Amino acid sequence: MILKYTFIGLVFLIGLFTNAAGQQTGLPYQDKTLDTDTRINDLIGRMTLEEKVGQLSTLLGWEMYDNSGDLATYSEVLEKAVRERHIGSLWATLRADPWTQKTLANGLDPEQAAHATNAIQEFVINHTRLGIPLILAEEAPHGHMAIGATVFPTSIGQSSTWNPELIREMAKVIAKETRLQGGHIGYGPVLDLAREPRWSRVEETYGEDPYLNSRMGIAMVTGFQGSDLMSGENVASTLKHFAAYGVPEGGHNGFGLSVGLRELHQSYFPPFRAAILAGAKSIMTSYNSIDGIPSTANPYLFRKVLREDWGFKGFVVSDLGSISGLRGSHRVAGSGEEAASLAIRAGVDADLGGNGFDRNLIAAVKKGWVGSAMLDEAVANVLRLKFEMGLFENPFVDPEKAKREVRKPEHVQLARQVAQASITLLKNEGNLLPLNKDIRKVAVIGPNAHNIYNQLGDYTAPQPESNVVTVLEGLQQKLGVDRVEYVKGVAIRDTTEQDIEAAVAAARAAEVAVVVLGGSSARDFSIQHEDTGAARVSQSENEIVSDMESGEGYDRMSLDLMGHQLKLLQAIQATGTPVVLVLIKGRPLLLNWPAGHIPSILEAWYPGQEGGNAIADVLFGDYNPAGRLPVSVPLSVGQLPVYYNYKVPSKHDYVEASAEPLYAFGHGLSYTTFDYQDLQVEVKGNAQDPAVSVQFTVTNSGQMEGDEVVQLYIRDLVSSTVSPVKQLVRFERASIPVGESKIFSFILGKEDLQLMDMEMNWVVEPGDFELMVGASSRDIRLKEKFELR
Missing domain, CATH: 3.20.20.300 (Glycoside hydrolase, family 3, N-terminal domain)
Incomplete structure (x- = not known):
């Protein structure tokens, strides 16, 4: 042909x-x-x-x-x-x-x-x-x-x-x-x-x-x-x-x-x-x-x-x-x-x-x-x-x-690698994770534990079920079918679909409950569409309630977990069985109650066809998580917009709560720990042609090899136009073995230090800057001021 x-x-x-x-x-x-x-x-x-x-x-x-x-x-x-x-x-x-x-x-x-x-x-x-x-x-x-x-x-x-x-x-x-x-x-x-x-x-x-x-x-x-x-x-x-x-x-x-x-x-x-x-x-x-x-x-x-x-x-x-x-x-x-x-x-x-x-x-x-x-x-x-x-x-x-060559095994393996690298550990109280593979029984609960389309996100073609590994299937492959019990519990949005009692029973019989909640961008053939292809939201009382709460056209008024998801999570937590919350979703949601009551929380977004394998790898320590948040997670919609690099002055708290997000941009934990030390900053040139050399050392002080994502932020201390409280200018993800150290080096130039002045010209202004090195926009470990002449 x-x-x-x-x-x-x-x-x-x-x-x-x-x-x-x-x-x-x-x-x-x-x-x-x-x-x-x-x-x-x-x-x-x-x-x-x-x-x-x-x-x-x-x-x-x-x-x-x-x-x-x-x-x-x-x-x-x-x-x-x-x-x-x-x-x-x-x-x-x-x-x-x-x-x-x-x-x-x-x-x-x-x-x-x-x-x-x-x-x-x-x-x-x-x-x-x-x-x-x-x-x-x-x-x-x-x-x-x-x-x-x-x-x-x-x-x-x-x-x-x-x-x-x-x-x-x-x-x-x-x-x-x-x-x-x-x-x-x-x-x-x-x-x-x-x-x-x-x-x-x-x-x-x-x-x-x-x-x-x-x-x-x-x-x-x-x-x-x-x-x-x-x-x-x-x-x-x-x-x-x-x-x-x-x-x-x-x-x-x-x-x-x-x-x-x-x-x-x-x-x-x-x-x-x-x-x-x-x-x-x-x-x-x-x-x-x-x-x-x-x-x-x-x-x-x-x-x-x-x-x-x-x-x-x-x-x-x-x-x-x-x-x-x-x-x-x-x-x-x-x-x-x-x-x-x-x-x-x-x-x-x-x-x-x-x-x-x-x-x-x-x-x-x-x-x-x-x-x-x-x-x-x-x-x-x-x-x-x-x-x-x-x-x-x-x-x-x-x-x-x-x-x-389309979807050959190497491509599927790469999908698993990207999913592994994307998973972000938001919380791990008492080092509940990683789980021990000798565990006798795991309860896998929730509407996103075993739903292939809820796992894939918008702009996804139909899939044979064999092409997608769900969280349930990933855990079954890791432990065997007999040691994993699955109960859906509730739907994403439909409040008439619930079996919380069965989910509670499964949790009580297990040593740990993995609860998989979040959202969905999964379109089905009952959804109507605009001429542009965006999904059309319907308020019809007679319409079937799909899981879809995200994806093009599905804008939200609140950022709460929809349906009876929070009710399910609270019922599982009340059993006393240790709970790991896995989030599969397309946008930041309000996680205040989970953050206060659930010991371990994983953010997986929509992890793709290999998401179930990747999540199982992280849960059992076959992969040490190192994902970092690319967006801030708010405490309330009343804070919006909430992003880390807002313009000065610094925000003051509200009457009801802090102005800070629940989880900050760049946040993400690991199964090991990293120490930062020996920050060195050297300034060459001047404001017309700056070159700022930055060097520091990071040591893996924990018990497991892992990736650290070092983040470098800048603050212009005095500027002719209002500037951000901090701005990311460099980052690097690198694997560091246990007990070993890595030296990170960066050079900042004109584009990293410039701003747009009152006449709308890009300029680097002479004066003082503050350099901040850390593990997130909020977790700053090292600071140093420098001057451009």
Whole structure:
């Protein structure tokens, strides 16, 4: 099959004749020896207005294949879209979930997926005038969102590893599994700061801090894209969502916010800038507005900051339906043509969904609202990636290779490693953990102990049960089935589903109770969806109550454990049996009662398909936990927003309680202990060209080898504009054997010490700084002041 496709591609590209579709061959844009800009300019010069606009349309892809026969092929929907709309891209062709209505029964496995994408490309290349291949964009934040792919922890768990190199290796695997099936773009990473835990999409982020987000973003981009986009195993990265999408008013997904320009530049822009400088090829607009301007219509974001200031050379894609939203939800445009004009003039190159540009942009060009040069610029930005990926020369993939290498054992093992590294020990009173493997009986209780989809998070394809190891199964594999008793007890949300008495009986008969609570982003086929794919919350009394309380569209008013989960936990605790609480969820929840009454608490977020094995490894000491919180855990929603690097002055307590979070950013315990000593700070240069050398020693003073995550924070003691109480500037995760020491060394430069002054210039100001070294933002072990002259 692949020989057939490759042969067709070569004949089309280098043959010296006109084929059945009337295509001329041997043209400059078909000559791979020419530079990319020459090829782009030649191709654009041959295109009609309709063909140009078509290249900017990214249609929903799951309707474009037909797998009703023996071999997956293109559908009539694709034929019509190509013939009438000259489309240039597809999105989520291989996506499977309740929104797309693609299941294990009617979706595509990796081999079928490769056949389908090959057939789609073959039709487009051979049945269009210019034979331009499609770009296929796929969702890939924690694994390719396609049947049969490896499922890793969601992004909030990935950042809990505080290990960018491990995340880069994970991203390489996700890219390979996507590319082998015919995908070219991976949507991700999401670089929004999560400073609003009521917001439904916290799980998709790397947390609340710009520096941690930047490091994770760079890891994902370089892992996705590698050094050669023509490798056949790499994909382009699309950054999401520009900008400041993660802090909507009231936690409402897509709502506007009012934030100062200086705060945008100092907090919200840096992760995106870091990823752009790392080479990201694409970036997505956000649904929200900033100070009254919708992001999709904001030229300051895309023309000034992105292209002029940062030198971005890729393309900007709208979020799904956000161009139409300029007219519908934001009401800043009176017609579709006006909305299309606003978006392209703002610097939006591609239309995700295909209904924002299309005939509206054609009409706007004909009316003179959009100039031909501006249209050609957008088309060039999209075509550039097609040439850089070598799609004109090799648009096809090998189905046999996809079958062989997607979700192979090494990938599953890496999913377990990432899950292990992400698990965070929040509390371990009396060293209850790790548990002894000689334990006679363990009770495993709770709604997330044995539910595969509650463990996987949003943007996950359907899974065969054999692909996912739950907490129950992980413990059974560790101890044997006979020593583990399971009782669900309650549901996540449904208060009519409960069997607390059976759970209490199981706890009383056990030596320890492992209670697995939290939340769920698991969509089911009873959930309704918005046009954007977000889940729609329903208040209907007759509707079935799903577990879903997180995931896109499921914003929260409170952060309490829902349903009767707390009631269950309290009943188990009252038995007197030692309790370990394991949390599987997508956002910070209020843990005040558990923190005061439960001896050991593990945070697992959504740990992916190997989560059960990883949690069992940590519970029994086969893996010493070293995850750290990438977000603060509040005491109350009344504290919100609560994040560690707020601006001075320092907060004072409330009448009712402390202003401090329950668990601080960077917090995480270990089964061993670490001592910090011998901090040395040396300042070289001056404020114009600073170099601050930092060195200190960490010793494993406990009884077990383990990883420590050292964290370096800076405070500018006197600044011309208000600065944070502290700001993370470096971190490193390293394994230290028992009784041994490791010297950590860092050098801080201009970007670590700068601020934006009153005139909106980035400057490093002379004066005094305080350096803080610790195990979390609250657990500072060493301090030293230094002066920049």
